[in-house]
Amino acid sequence: MDVAVAEILSFLTDHFGEDFQSYSKSLAEKRIAERAAQLSLTEASAYREFLRSAPAEPEFLARMLRVRFSTFFRDALQFELLGSVIIPAMLHDCKGLFRGWSAACASGEEAYSLAIILDEAMQVLEERVKVQIFATDIAADALDEARLARYRPDRLGGVTLKRLQGCFTPRKSEHQVVEKLRDMVTCSRYDLLDQRTYVPPESLFGGFDLVLCRNFLMYLDAPAYSMVFDKLFRALNPGGVLMLGKAETVPERYAPDLERIVDFGNLYRKKGARRG
Ligand SMILES: C[S@@+](CC[C@H](N)C(=O)[O-])C[C@H]1O[C@@H](n2cnc3c(N)ncnc32)[C@H](O)[C@@H]1O
The missing domain is CATH 1.10.238 (Recoverin; domain 1)
Known part of the structure; x- marks a missing residue:
């Protein structure tokens, strides 16, 4: 260099x-x-x-x-799989509490996409489960936007009309995610490269059923990729699901413990019996 x-x-x-x-x-x-x-x-x-x-x-x-770009339902097919197949089965087994982590969440689009599909799955199953989604990023201003959850129309590209009408409230020139979905999401600052901690302090008590870390690992060098991946792996409950970005892969060392859920895409399940 x-x-x-x-x-x-x-x-x-x-x-x-x-x-x-x-x-x-x-x-x-x-x-x-x-x-x-x-x-x-x-x-x-x-x-x-x-x-x-x-x-x-x-x-x-x-x-x-620290590339900031994000969109709702980025990689629509993976979100479709998550929402219609993977999450319903997980909700059915989770005994009342579902914990997700959107790590490197930018302005919250990913965390609210997850909240939307969890809410939809609960409606279909007619089952209410307490949902806690921890949305973390290093950029304080991105987190301020995530907390507000207001998006201009040009940032709602992946949102269908049905979801726009059901999950957002129009506010002047923006659309705000409805309160029920905002309440599922806790935004906090967390540096994934900080080697002194494994998870955001706010989320310490318990592992995660679902961890999304997408389009962040791809910007790291090999040692940092491995260090952050180890955090994500440890944070997952046995049976929990990891969602990576399109250009991100599981390091060889973790391959025996993470099975790919479908043979395309980047959804992996940690081996072992689910809690509960
Ligand atoms: C390209 S965005 C990914 C957003 C979302 N996950 C997605 O896939 O659409 C990358 C995010 O990583 C965040 N980031 C960069 N360095 C970080 C670090 N050390 N710890 C946590 N987040 C970081 C940036 O602030 C940015 O919001």
Whole structure:
């Protein structure tokens, strides 16, 4: 890696007290080159000097490195499988409490997509179960948006008309997720790269039936990928389900303990008897 790029990541790590050195080096190089080009700087070393002198720049670059994009029902087929086949069976067995974790949730689209399909499955089964979804991210401003759960129409791409009418309330130019679904979701800041903890402190008491960690692992280098994957694996109850992003895979070491639920897609079940 370019020395200047390494120095930039080290600067950000010191500046924020958070790990910026575990993101994939190729991603970091690409994003830094993009940002330098926006500023008409041709060398990473020139951008490094700019970064040190411009007070708002560290935050700007941090946001570029921590890609924020998300949508509702991102990867619709997997959500369909989850909602119509996997979750109904899990709700039936879960003895009154279902716990999910949307790890690296961005502005909440993923966590509320999960709340919607859980609510729909409960209606079909005519069974009410207490649902706790922990939605965590490192970006405090993304979490503020997630707590508010208000989305402009251009951010509701994956939402059907039926769900738009049943699960959202129009608020001026935005749509807010209805209270019943918001109440299922607890948003909190959690750094998945923090090696001192395994799960968000708010969720300590008990494992998870379902863990979604999508489109975050793909931005990490190999050691960090393995460290975060270990957290996700430990957080899952036996029989619990892990949902990864399209470009993310299970490291070989965990393959004996995680079976792929269908032979396409990225849903895996942790082996072992379910609780309850
Ligand atoms: C591309 S978004 C993924 C959103 C959602 N999971 C999805 O698939 O649509 C990646 C998210 O990872 C978050 N992130 C980056 N570094 C993180 C870290 N160290 N700990 C927790 N979240 C992090 C970013 O803030 C961003 O919201």
